[in-house]
Amino acid sequence: MNTALEIKNLKKNYRKNIDVLKGISLSVQEGTTHALLGPNGAGKTTLLKCVMDFVRYSGDIRAFSKKPGDIKERIAYVSEEKALYRNMSVIKFLKICERISPAFNMGRAAEYISNFSIPVNKKISTLSTGQCTTLSMISGLSQDADLFLFDEPTHGMDPVSRVMMMDKIRERIIDGKTVFYTSHIIPEVEQTADSVSIIHGGQILFSGLIDDIKEKYSIVYINSECLKEFDRIPLISKYNERGAIALLVENVELYKIADQSIVIQKITPSLEDFFMALIRGMTNVL
Amino acid sequence: MWMKINLRSSLPAYQQIIMGIKEAILKGSLTEDDTAPSIRELAQSVNVNPNTVARAYRELESEGVFVARQGVGYIVVKGKNEIIKTFILQLETQLVEPLTKLKYSGVGLESIDEMLRELWEKI
Numbered sequence: 450m451n452t453a454l455e456i457k458n459l460k461k462n463y464r465k466n467i468d469v470l471k472g473i474s475l476s477v478q479e480g481t482t483h484a485l486l487g488p489n490g491a492g493k494t495t496l497l498k499c500v501m502d503f504v505r506y507s508g509d510i511r512a513f514s515k516k517p518g519d520i521k522e523r524i525a526y527v528s529e530e531k532a533l534y535r536n537m538s539v540i541k542f543l544k545i546c547e548r549i550s551p552a553f554n555m556g557r558a559a560e561y562i563s564n565f566s567i568p569v570n571k572k573i574s575t576l577s578t579g580q581c582t583t584l585s586m587i588s589g590l591s592q593d594a595d596l597f598l599f600d601e602p603t604h605g606m607d608p609v610s611r612v613m614m615m616d617k618i619r620e621r622i623i624d625g626k627t628v629f630y631t632s633h634i635i636p637e638v639e640q641t642a643d644s645v646s647i648i649h650g651g652q653i654l655f656s657g658l659i660d661d662i663k664e665k666y667s668i669v670y671i672n673s674e675c676l677k678e679f680d681r682i683p684l685i686s687k688y689n690e691r692g693a694i695a696l697l698v699e700n701v702e703l704y705k706i707a708d709q710s711i712v713i714q715k716i717t718p719s720l721e722d723f724f725m726a727l728i729r730g731m732t733n734v735l
Numbered sequence: 736m737w738m739k740i741n742l743r744s745s746l747p748a749y750q751q752i753i754m755g756i757k758e759a760i761l762k763g764s765l766t767e768d769d770t771a772p773s774i775r776e777l778a779q780s781v782n783v784n785p786n787t788v789a790r791a792y793r794e795l796e797s798e799g800v801f802v803a804r805q806g807v808g809y810i811v812v813k814g815k816n817e818i819i820k821t822f823i824l825q826l827e828t829q830l831v832e833p834l835t836k837l838k839y840s841g842v843g844l845e846s847i848d849e850m851l852r853e854l855w856e857k858i
Contacts, residue, residue: 636742639742659747
């Protein structure tokens with residue numbers, strides 16, 4: 450499989466002392482959905498802005514082996530602000546999209562507009578937050594692009610529209626396109642994405658296939674006095690949970706523990722458990 | 736083909752699809768020489784990513800349940816009796832966790848055996 454997006458050692462600091470991104474490396478395979486998951490302020494939006502060349506950065510970013518700026522027509526981007534012309538009607542906005550972007554597919558946009566029941570003649574200022582997000586997403590999804598970048602694609606949307614939006618994104622993948630998007634809605638990511646990068650404090654804590662998480666990792670709970678048993682085992686994350694010590698480890702490492710009875714409980718982590726374990730390990734130092 | 740993926744399950748989505756296909760073969764809704772639903776079709780009906788279905792199909796192919804035929808799709812080449820073995824094997828991995836818990840809690844094999852028999856009768 451070819452790489453659609455390759456990011457190497459991406460660094461970004463806004464002012465002298467504030468490092469927003471501290472050396473991010475990740476790659477997104479063509480024809481897959483890759484979600485960027487992280488708490489607020491983790492650097493997700495900045496990362497997308499770097500890919501779009503909207504801000505200065507150091508490091509290397511390639512889309513289909515080229516500089517993203519050189520293949521703009523193959524990339525569709527929907528920003529977090531969902532900046533729309535508030536006084537314009539929905540239909541006027543779509544017509545402008547069509548005029549300024551040769552890759553804009555009006556037929557598909559019309560289909561989405563009816564799927565999501567967006568009132569075409571109403572002014573954008575009368576739409577709800579969720580409808581504004583939907584409209585921005587429609588403008589992005591209707592591009593005949595190869596790589597789609599979405600910043601919080603379901604922000605403010607109701608649960609039904611959210612599921613429908615995820616279906617629309619999935620349809621693009623079925624057509625062989627690549628989607629890279631930010632989110633903090635974990636179940637949504639679990640259902641839609643193939644792989645995920647978990648970002649915290651400007652660093653990647655994990656990047657890989659979502660299905661592999663359940664197969665490769667476990668969270669085990671032990672009493673603090675048993676922690677020495679884990680001396681020779683690489684711990685991916687370690688944190689306190691209501692008096693017990695929680696450890697995120699690779700399954701293959703667990704077999705090295707002679708006395709399995711010290712494990713109070715062992716769980717197969719869902720994406721949410723895995724995400725929380727990584728983040729808590731960073732913030733809750735023993 | 737209808738199946739629902741349970742994200743809370745300890746089995747990853749692609750494994751659940753493999754189980755779903757095998758169940759369909761065991762129940763007879765998919766039989767030898769049938770063409771399996773296309774990756775695109777199944778992805779749409781199950782509501783997962785096509786890559787997840789593709790991974791399940793690749794695995795089924797390497798297990799010898801499917802054979803990929805150019806221009807036709809995936810053909811089922813294993814019958815009921817051959818599936819049962821691999822089906823049980825997969826179930827085993829799901830049972831490891833609850834059984835480990837029971838063993839370390841001092842529950843004897845006899846009581847588990849008894850419970851299984853009672854449960855079997857009830858179903």
